Amino acid sequence: MARAIRFHETGGPEVLRIDEVPTSEPKSGEVRIRVHALGLNRADSMYRTGRYVIEPKFPASFGYEAAGTIDAVGPDVDGFAIGDPVAVIPAFMFDEYAVFADLAIAPARAVVKLPAGVSWEKAAATWMPFTTVWGALIDIANLGAGDFVVLGAASSSVGLAAMQIAHHVGATPIAITRKGEKLEELKSAGFTYILQTGADDIEREILRITDGQGARVVFDPVTGPDFEHIIKATCKDAIVFIYGALSHDATPIPVMHILGKHTTIRGYEFIEVTSDDRKLARAKAFITEGMSAGHFNAQIARTFKFEDAVDAYRYLESNTQFGKIVLTLD
C-alpha cells in the first residue's frame, strides 16, 4: 500500500487527508518514485478550493513537485535504474498524474536525474521555478552578460530562481516587490537592486540603475498600474514577459513607447516548455548544469513533515513565507 495526500471535498487546508491507497505499477513510459520530499505550489491550493483550470474529482489527489529515488521502471523507459536519485518536473495536470504520495507514479519524460550533492528538499523545490524562468529568460529572451532584467514579485520562488539564473549568465537582476518587509530578505537572498512599488519611482530608478539605457528584459506576474512605468524603463527592442496577473486593477499600455522602442510584450506559460520535448531536454541540461555548479539553490522557506500537510498549506496561504515550502518523508 502507499500513502497519498488527498481531499474528498473542496475547502481549506483542513480537508486534506492522508489516505491508504493501493500501490500502482508503472505502465509504459512511466516510473515509480519512492518520494523523499515534495514541493508545494499555489496551484495545489487553487485546485483544492475549486478555483483551478481543472475541476477536482473526489477523492482528489494532486501534487506537481517531488524528489526521491526510482523504485520501479515501466516498459519502454530508457535511462533510469532503480535507486537513481530523481526529481519530477510538472509536465502534466493533476487529473493525469499526482505526486503527493510516498510512492508516486510519474511519466519518464517529466523525470530528471539529480546531480550529486543536492538535498531532497532543494531538489523538490527547484524544477518548477527554474524551468519556468529558463523558458522565458534563456530560451526566448536569450538573457546574457550585460543585460538588465526586471523581476516583478521578486520574492516568489520564481522571482528568486530568476535572480540566480540571471547571475549565472552574467546579467543584472532588478527586484520589484510590493512589501516593505521583504526588502531585507531580498537583499540577503542576493539582490543588489531592490525597488518597492508605492515607495520608489520605479521608472526613474530603473533608468538610473541601467545608466539611462533601460532594461532589456522584464519578467512580471503582476501587471496592473505599475506595469506601464516598468515598460517605460525598458530599452529599444526589449521583451516584456507576463506570466501572471496578480493585480486585478486595469493595466494601461504606453502605446507610444511600445511603438518607438519596438517593445515586445508576451504572455508566457510554463507549459510552453513542458509540452515540447526538445525544449524540456534543453531546460533539464541547463538547470542540471547550474545545480552542479552550485549556482542554483532553491530558497526553502520551511520544511514540514508529510503528515503535517494541513499546517504546511496554512503557512503557504498566509503569504508570509519567503521561498518554497517543502514536505519531507523518511
Next chain:
Amino acid sequence: MTRVVRFHEYGTADVLRIENIDVPAPAADEVQISVRAIGLNRAEVMFRSGAYLQEAKFPSQLGYEAAGTVLATGGDVTGFTQGDAVSVIPTLDMSRWPTYGEVINIPARYVVKHPANLSFEQAAASWMQYVTAWGALVDQARLTADDFVIVSAASSSVGIAAFQIARSVGATVIATTRTSAKAQALLEAGAHHVIVMAEENLAARVDEITGGKGARVVFDPIGGPAISQLAEVMSVGGILIEYGALSSEQGPFPQFAVLGKSLTLKGYLYTEIVGNDDALARAKAFITEGLRTGKLDPLVSRTFPFEDIQEATRFLESNEQIGKIVVTL
C-alpha cells in the same frame, strides 16, 4: 533654385508652403533625384502637426517617398547612373532627407531601381506600404499559407499592401473597417473577408471564418480599446503587431487573453527593417520580385499636381481614400 515644400510652424495643411531653395550637390553617399512623383504618408501629417516621434526644426521640409530619375551621384555611390528610373525607400529621418521637392538628395542605401513595368506614380506609392507590411507580416510574424491575418484600418495604403503581402504567401486576409462604406472596395482590393465593426460582431465573425481557431496574426495601427477586442479573437501563440497609435483613447491591456493564450503584443515601426542591412536587403528582394510579377500592385487612390500639395494632404486626412495619394511633377 528648386521648388520644395516646407512649413515654418506646426499646424493644419495650411502651413505647407512651396518655396524656392538651393539644393546642394549630393554628399558622397547620396543620389540626387529629379522627382516625378511623391507618395504621401500619415507620418508626414503627424510630423507637420507636431505629433510625431520626431520634432521639427523650422523651417522644415518633409516626406518619406518619391520616384524619379537620377540626376547625379555622390563620389562613393556605385550602381546608379544618370537617367535611371528609381524610387525612394523611407529613410530614418524625413527632415534630413525630405522627398517633397523637385530635386532631392537621398543616401544610395535607400534608393532602388524599380521594375520597368511600374509607373512613377506607382513606384512612389510602393516602398513605405510594402516595407511596413512585409516587415511585420513576413519578417516578424512569419505569416504562412495556414494563417488567418486580421488587418484593421484596412483601407489605408499599408492595409491594402498588407492584403497583397499576405496573399503572396497564401494567407487568408480578414479586413476590419468601421462602416460598410468601404466594405465592397476592400473585397475588390484583395481582402478575403471584411468585418464591418459598427454592424457586426467581431468575435462571432472571426470564429465563423476561422472555424473556431482564431486569427494567429493581427496587424493594427489603431491601438486603444480595440486591442482588447482583437486579443479575444486571436489563436493560441498569436501575435498582434501594433504599428500606429491612431486612437487617442487609452485602452486597457488585455492581460488575461495575453496570458491565457501566450499572445505576443509587439510595437513595430518600418525603421526596424530599414535600419537593419540584412532585413532591408530581404525586403528589397521580396518587394522588387512582387512588383515585377504583379503580385504586389500598388493601388493609387488619386493623384494631385505638386502645386496642390495642401489639397492632396487634406484629402489624405479626410480618410475618404482607399489606397495611396500621390503628387506628381
